[in-house]
Amino acid sequence: MDFYQIPSETRIGHVHLKVSNLEKALDFYCGILGLELMQKFGKQAAFISAGGYHHHIGLNTWESLGSPPAPKHYPGLFHTAILYPTRKDLAQIFKKVHEHGYPFTGYADHGVSEALYLDDPDGNGVELYWDRPRNEWPTDENGELTMYTRALDLNDLLATLNH
Template sequence: MAYTIPDNTRIGHIHLKVANLERALGFYCDLLGFTLITTYGKDAAFISAGGYHHHIGLNTWYSKDAPPAPVRSAGLFHTAILYPTRRDLSVAFRRLVEAKYAITGASDHGVSEAIYLNDPDQNGVELYWDRPRQAWPQKPDGSLEMYTRPLDLEALLRESL
């Protein structure tokens, strides 16, 4: 029988190469709201939500002042940040709107709703929330019916009023 990873396995953190640490901290901490946990010299920082040791590591070890990676190359497509509720996603989206920060997309995937954007180094970022499992759409055979449909951004914004 093929090995199956344990059900409760989670992806614990990501570590991103950035060109400018202060600029990256401005995006992830000041705009998205992560908390700076510690720095590692002048070239790396570790940030989190809720006091975890780190959800995101940022460093300039190989990338200081470098241009973004080419779009048409292998590598990270996006980092996905899961919010606990739709209202939490709405608050994050409202912050982007108020900061006039460009989004690259917004989708309803049936199982989740997502906002897409790029960080200052052009790393893709997905901000999303999952619908409750019992609300996930299913095909007649019981498998998931995931899709990509336009997200009603006005309705999402109303969640945070």
């Protein structure tokens, strides 16, 4: 059987999330994480982005207004990942979220990237991360990628803000 291979230039364009309260979601994604509101459709939907793109994240209450979060062990979205351009940018968002008193659920060094984890107000997982340069990614003796999960040194991450 021949398998189709997606073009290597393909990118994931956006994610659209069902939320229970649009204003709480906007407070989190725009107020804390700093995404920009691009368009709002009444009290039911909004499109937000980084850098003026039409939208990286869509938020809507069409089927979920006032609903409780989905149980963690049910199928569905594990997390939305937001890629920051530099390690210093990741340190800046860590500091901002921490200063807001918003709780993180974890921190990890994956070899290829460093990541911060938290949940949005509806319990949707959010990963904030930056990728190391490709030539620094861990590989085995055959050149195969060997990602891992180790503790992230938050003090070292924050030290990038002083350089």
